[in-house]
Amino acid sequence: MVPAARVVFLLICLFAVLANGATRNYKFNIVMRKTTRLCSTKPIVTVNGQYPGPTLSAREGDTVLVKVVNHVKYNVTLHWHGVKQLRTGWADGPAYITQCPIQPGQSYVYNFTLTGQRGTLWYHAHILWLRATVHGAIVIKPKRHLPYPFPKPYKEVAVILGEWWKADTEAVINQAMKSGVAPNVSDAHTINGHPGQISSNCSSPQDGFKLQVKSGKTYLLRIVNAALNEDLFFKVAGHKLTVVEVDAVYTKPFTTDTVVITPGQTTNVLLTTDKTAGQYMVTASPFMDAMIIPIDNRTATATVHYEGTLAEASAITAVNVPSRNATSIATGFINSLRSLNSNNFPANVPKKIDHSLLFTIGLGINPCPSCINGTRIVAAMNNVSFIMPTTAILQSHFFNKKGTFTTDFPGNPPVTFNYTGNGPTNLQTSTGTKVYRLTYNSTVQIVLQDTGIIAPESHPIHLHGFNFFEVGRDVGNYDPKTSPSKFNLVDPIERNTIGVPSGGWAAIRFKADNPGVWFMHCHFEVHTTWGLKMAFLVENGNGLNESLPPPPGDLPKC
Template structure:
């Protein structure tokens, strides 16, 4: 009843105060279909939305309501996640399969209904089951309310740039073979910019994405990393990038030649076309500073000035080495929240829960796997087991036996996290959640481990933004490191990369009741319990 009351009040506000409350309901239809697509000189069927790769862009304004009808015409179960949307009071619309909903079965449909409350900027949507998100993804553009300007000069034009990965093989076959063998999945065959890898050694061509520009103008690029696994560098030959936003939050503008962007992150940059007419290479290349196999190919596109001949030579750019830790660190360290009067950085100062999650890999027995074992993901020595009943459904209907709320807030046995440990690599497999009270404040230190190998971990917190208050190399020191935390203007995000062999500290307020997930390519879970109202309230 409360939810209906809120909806009615909002609708009445739209009717009575049209000048001050500009509400719209925006309708979209996603037909999930298979389409034959050619990349790298070979053709394969891929799962798409409306036959497009990348998929269609959702455009809305702050406080608009979005309804998306998803119709599943393919053989896979699927769900769609609206990456970075807070989903205040609409947790069931978030999209992770078996977490907030059961997946949409073949031949069935589902309507996602949510309001974009207090957010503006660039986010994206993607499939949230199996590896379908490799091709099932697209941009979300949230414009400010009418009459509210950007906190930087308005650009001449805006463009969407989606970075991704491409496999010649069927991506579902790739991940299924990995699960069957117990080994890591094969790396991708190419990176992509707006669905195109550009020219590669195995498939030389003049193809690829072209960004047409006029001289003397400023453009805003809404850059999205929709890759499954890899952090990427992004740069444009001969042009500096002015960073103005990350993960749909404004930042203090700064100039850079190269940005680094983790899977799930977004970055808005301003580019001024001040060079002489011509063509300039746009490049996306991998960043990996750990001994992990990656796709080494650089995706390319072209920034093409109006009036330039198609046959004109392209000005090239050399991407950083894939292990250029200093380039990535310089970019990350430059990020600061705008922290203005209109856009303050509300960093929690008093902490109710101080947590330490160790993130890494483990090895569990598997009689049917290669070598009789399987490589698994681990958070605090627990490997998350996907439930057969959606967690939110289990909570709402009081279904027992689906999950427990005893996820440890710290490692069960402390150890030298970043050293190479080759003793007991086994993990406990369970569906565990950590319980938070409504409006509790949380400090969460995410610690990479050297179990098997250290590596960078992209982490996304569903339903919340958080502030990155600190990061470092080696083991987190709870006595020394907090003294250097930035509690004034730390960057606010929804997705972050934990450095290889290091740690990241984040803070947030648990103001969104429901079953929200901390996604680390694998999953640990956080549960926010809504406190009971007092009588008469």
């Protein structure tokens, strides 16, 4: 017999482990691998030789340690997209914002805890254009004693949407920056790394990802948009999809036949296999309602393959692919998103606002004597094109090093104009490494206003270090007198990445309860490269629990 006291002690230890979480250890080797797509073979940068990279799996409350070893010729960092990084800003990953990059032959251990989050996030390189191939899913299961707030799925599958270039992406963007014009678009879209059968003349049905399913089951698809520069529609022929979570936040479930997802976003859907047999096409196709912008218009395909169906004898049920400018479909999907806002998962929307900001986002043109037309296309927030520093802003802030950045990022546009109409005649932007300072625990509202300078676009804006609530959106210009009357302050969707509508605005709110330096930028990689980015500097609060700790000893040096 085991003594009762011993049983009680073991139970206490078990509950302590469940409450505090486990430690998950990973080793990510950044290596080159030759990969064949679209009739051509080229070396790409990968995690552990995999494209997409391996899935990182953990539970809410777990501590994750990832040792990243750089075996390639490029400098590398990894960003854990959507992880809140509470007081672990040193592990956030954007190059020259929170860390200097990991140089060839060097390594760094990312150490963070998954606090108050469960669902699907993802990781990716956060330097140059390496995230085109360096990315993978993060699956955060609920704590062991907590069920999903929806029917338990039979199986869970990560579905990563991406873009593929036949050329080296670094060469693509370097040539564009040298010439001053827009870069070439990708050659195909991908689903779990494969373009599928209709993206290339040399593809065959075996080239596409195939999801094997059983009839009468429910599958949880964890969809990630890892594309560099394009919003995507996602569909499964003959099946409805029930949305239950976005950006690791549970939603009020709703059913749709089309998901729209911007670069950086994740969406979890339930797929019920209510057919008896057959093969059904899965598609990822571009959404871009600013029709003058060149895009990769190829549709990636995969198949849902029912158990017992002979591939040779069964035709594939096709998808009615949305047109690339199907704005009404995208708007209908986005307007259906609501936070679950239950007792267990409340929507704690800030009601009182300390900082009310208006950020214009869009393009501009600056002089460039060496460029083709004597000018360079740029992008900006509040007319500031961000200049990347040569050392990390977070390190400079922590050690009080002067000269890396300034704290005068404007909270409002320097010039007021008809943002979605005829813009100013002067298309030039200012430049600088500017951040906006926030006191600890202050509440923030940002209205992200698209501009029609050169062209309106749907910008996917990602905020590091925080989730935020999207309290309102509309087309046209934001009106501070009338627009707030339509805000949803009850159950707005909570996210880390938002698609600002073309020729419109979106309002977000968050609480600055995480000390450090937090990047905010467009997740169209071309716009980030052109300068559509800024950072928030959140000051320490009171005491150690509200302060950024010192950097780890192995933090890379510039």
